[in-house]
Amino acid sequence: MKILVLGLNYAPEIIGIGPYTTGLAEALVRAGHQVRVVAGQPYYPEWRARPGHGFWNLERRGRLDVLRVPHFIPRHPTGAMRLLHHFSFALAAFFPMLWAALLWRPDRVIAIAPGLMAAPVGLVAARLSGATAWLHVQDFELEAAEATGLIGRGLFLGKILRQIERGILCAFDHVSTISPAMCRRLENKDVPANRIAEHRNWAEVDRIVPQDAPSPYRALWGIGTEHVALYSGALGRKHGLDLILAAARQLSHRDDLTFVICGNGPDRAALEASASGLRNIRFHDLQPIEKLGDLLALATIHLLPQIACAQDLVLPSKLPNMLASGRPVVATARPQSALFQEVSGCGIATPPQDAEAFAKAIADLCDNPVLARQLGSAARARAEARWSRQVLLANFVGDIEQADKAGAPAILGQRP
Structure with a gap:
């Protein structure tokens, strides 16, 4: 299949969401699929751009293409600056995603949240190409922003953003996230239960092993x-x-x-x-x-x-x-x-x-x-x-391959 991935964070970022988006894309390639990723510039967690990944930089690795798009990176990521940060990525990603939807014609479009603000771009690309639209939620960024004081609780803007968030989540054919509690939160946001799947992040259990000798x-x-x-x-x-x-x-x-x-x-x-x-x-x-x-x-x-x-x-x-x-x-x-x-x-x-x-x-x-x-x-x-990387990624890839536009069957994401 042709699989289009939209994700702000990607390798060489070594912590946060980037390693997991990278791992998923590479696992899809190993399964025999063609994968195109539209990603941002590496910046996390320092919140500054890294050299060697310039604007509109295309990296080709066999059946995996990664297009880096320019976006605003705030030096001090306050609430307003984060909104501008995510909006600039969504804007920069729009035309590459549109081009891929109309000319490349993907079978699946996967959007990674954060940033949820860019998720509608992935949804538009899926609808234009006739692809299945999948949203993977790594964290609930709006509520996290409220919890940490970046956005005031009860503000009119917050209420509007919550309604927008609910609309985006419910518009996708499939929505996955990384824990049972977060799956329940998706249901509380009115996402139909048969569209929800749990696909947790993994541990490097083969590379990270207990050591008796001093580090x-x-x-x-x-x-x-x-x-x-x-x-x-x-x-x-x-x-x-x-x-x-x-x-x-x-x-x-x-x-x-x-x-x-x-x-x-x-x-x-x-x-x-x-x-x-x-x-x-x-x-x-x-x-x-x-x-x-x-x-x-x-x-x-x-x-x-x-x-x-x-x-x-x-x-x-x-x-x-x-x-x-x-x-x-x-x-x-x-x-x-x-x-x-x-x-x-x-x-x-x-x-x-x-x-x-x-x-x-x-x-x-x-x-x-x-x-x-x-x-x-x-x-x-x-x-x-x-938390086995091999098992969790195999399950995730398998569910993406089986997914259709009618909503996820009840067995999706329920493997032990």
């Missing part, structure tokens, strides 16, 4: 403490990273524990300023993807804070690889939330914004190595059972 990053970064509490990923509002600083303050008396925040993003400068004077915390840039296994092996404990109002709007994509590393996770999550359920049995979940409970969970795992090993072993087993 090379210990020597590289001069870390001599017995324990390391690691956060690796984007540094943005919805992650609630102030909680890590608060825990580091509460545990500053321990000489056996170092906190490491490894990442980039718009909040990094503010976090580093807030951590001034703390001797038990270090900041480092994101590391190359080929070093991810060594980086995750640095952790005694993985840290996964998240603000309360952002839960079930997104299931953090960093979680599967944390589990694959065979280390326990300390996360912030309310009972019955998707994150709580995923962490249960292979880590400790504490109430959001409760720095004392978060710090206590970290200390308890440092002081109880038997429990830490048990939870780490369970984490690895869960990653193998639920």
